[in-house]
Every structure is written in C-alpha cells, then in structure tokens.
Amino acid sequence: MIDLRSDTVTRPGAGMREAMAAAEVGDDVMGEDPTVNRLQDRAAALLGKERALFVPSGTMANLLAFVAQTRPGESILLHQDAHPFHYEGGNVAVVGGLLTRLLPGAQGRISAETLAGSVIRSNDHHLSNTTVVALENTTNRGGGAFYTEAAFAAIAGVAHEQGLRVHCDGARLFNAVTATGTPPDQYARHCDTVSFCLSKGLGAPVGSILAGDEATLEEAHRYRKMLGGGMRQAGILAAAGLYALEHQVPDLAEDHRRAAWFRQTLATQGLTFPLPSPTNIVYVEVAEAPKAVVALAQAGVKVFATGPKRLRVVFHRDISDADTEAAVEIFSRTLLS
Numbered sequence: 001m002i003d004l005r006s007d008t009v010t011r012p013g014a015g016m017r018e019a020m021a022a023a024e025v026g027d028d029v030m031g032e033d034p035t036v037n038r039l040q041d042r043a044a045a046l047l048g049k050e051r052a053l054f055v056p057s058g059t060m061a062n063l064l065a066f067v068a069q070t071r072p073g074e075s076i077l078l079h080q081d082a083h084p085f086h087y088e089g090g091n092v093a094v095v096g097g098l099l100t101r102l103l104p105g106a107q108g109r110i111s112a113e114t115l116a117g118s119v120i121r122s123n124d125h126h127l128s129n130t131t132v133v134a135l136e137n138t139t140n141r142g143g144g145a146f147y148t149e150a151a152f153a154a155i156a157g158v159a160h161e162q163g164l165r166v167h168c169d170g171a172r173l174f175n176a177v178t179a180t181g182t183p184p185d186q187y188a189r190h191c192d193t194v195s196f197c198l199s200k201g202l203g204a205p206v207g208s209i210l211a212g213d214e215a216t217l218e219e220a221h222r223y224r225k226m227l228g229g230g231m232r233q234a235g236i237l238a239a240a241g242l243y244a245l246e247h248q249v250p251d252l253a254e255d256h257r258r259a260a261w262f263r264q265t266l267a268t269q270g271l272t273f274p275l276p277s278p279t280n281i282v283y284v285e286v287a288e289a290p291k292a293v294v295a296l297a298q299a300g301v302k303v304f305a306t307g308p309k310r311l312r313v314v315f316h317r318d319i320s321d322a323d324t325e326a327a328v329e330i331f332s333r334t335l336l337s
C-alpha cells in the first residue's frame, strides 16, 4: 500500500530510533531533560528567537501561541482555509474564548491589503478587538503554497503598525525554507511566535516547536502544563526531533521533486489539478472524491478526500521514486481509463 494521505504517516528509521534509544533523559516538567533542553535551544537558535518550547503537536503549538497572546473575547485573524479554523476542534473558541475572523486569498495566503481592512482596534466596548494574525507557511488546504519573505515583511508591517501580534503556523515551515531558500530565521524575524512540526515531512514520530520571546513563551509554558502537555522523560521524543533537524531537512527537496513529477506526468495524461503544487502537497480534481478514494485504495494507493470533488495527495520521506511511479500508474488506470 502506498500511503499518500499525509506526511504525518512517516515512520522513524534506524538512525532516528538509535538516537531515541540512546537519549539522555530527565523530568522535563522540572526542566531537567537535557535532550529536550538541547532541542529547544537548537530550535530557538534556528528561528532566531529567545526561547522555544517542545510540545506534543502542531495543534497545541498554535493554541499556545493564540492563548499566550490574547485575552478571552478578542479575535484572531486567519485565512479562511487555515488549519486552526478547520481542523483543530474549535479549540480557540473552547479554550481561548476567542473569535476567528476569516480572510480570503489565493492558495491559503492572506495579503497585507486584506489584513489592513480587517483589523478592529477600538475602545468601543461593543467590539471584539483583533489581537493576533496567523500566517500558514506552507499552506495545507492551499496546496502547499509558500509565502515569500517579502510577503511576510509586508503583512507583518501592517500587523505590527496596528498593534497585532503575528504568529506563523509553520507546520511545514521547512518545506517553505526548502522551496525558497529563505532561512527559517529570516521568516521568523517578522513574526512574534513561530511553530513548526517535527512529525510531518521531517519524519519524527511526535512533536512540534513553538518559539518566540521570553515573556510570551513563559505564558505558553504555563498553558502547556494547564492543557496536559507537560511530558516527563520526553527526551526520547526530542532526540528524534534533533535527529530530524540534523539529518532529514535536505530530504524535503526530494518530496517536492516527486510531487512535481507526479503532477506533471498525470497532467499530461489529462488529470485536473485545481491548485499549483509548489512543495509536497498535490490536490487533484475528480468527479466523485469519496468513490475515487475507495477505488484508489483497492488499487493500492491511500489518499484523502478533502471535498466532494477534491483529493489530497501528500509526498513524504517514506515514498520512493518507485512508489511515485507506481502511484502515477494506479491514478492513471483508476481515474483516467
């Protein structure tokens, strides 16, 4: 079975498992896990931030960023396709007491112009002030699109001028880094908080990072404990994250190459692609997505339907060139003949 549902399905390889087995550990709730501390220091340095926190998931990283930088009753600005709006269980409403205001924009990206017209900062007690804007880089529902650093600078310029904090949901930040050549700290310098996932294309089994300034991260740390995200000998997991950062970042380019080849080959055969696919996520348009999912699974490829006519295909480190060729052949046979 060729599993193209998500880059979260990657399994740790032998080198990563060895690093996990050998990890020096302690109680991280007491701040005494040397491997977690090393990962957090490494992540903070990579992002040019004062402090970073190891958290169980990208969902928790986003939630902590929001609750640490808002008060209940305020609003956060998100793209209408943003992951926290669609796929994080309404947590910002339940836990943060926050409203979400949604912005339009192609491929999951917002612009400085749409942001400028959507900010509410007022002393009028009728209103819910907007206090945070989040940028997804790369975009999940937007087809793996990336922001340029110039776009980050323009959006952050407007946001900061109006007193907003900027959060980057960088679940796939290293895919954007790979595609653009922009180093992670160059993106991060425009943002107050930045998250990235170790458990997606980077190939670790568990974990994400949230980084930012000391005061915001202290607040995030308090919420991490409150929400049950304080882990004990988490160095076993942090070792996988360190291994991923040290050894597996360059492999993301291979995922992008395979996604591009998959798309290009099937496009020439007549398959329809509703969005550009600049990184590792490819959307395919079909007549009936639920039926296509079943037919493809029967033929040996797993994908997700993300709409009545839309399939999502995600390339990751457990997919080889041979798997990609086989997937093209199965898509062609199942959907085009």
Ligand SMILES: Cc1ncc(COP(=O)(O)O)c(C=O)c1O
Residues within 6 Å of the ligand: 056, 057, 058, 059, 060, 062, 083, 084, 136, 138, 139, 140, 169, 171, 172, 197, 199, 208
């Ligand atoms: C853009 C984006 N943000 C956040 C998340 C949440 O990550 P997790 O599944 O680790 O909670 C995902 C997961 O797919 C994502 O694609």
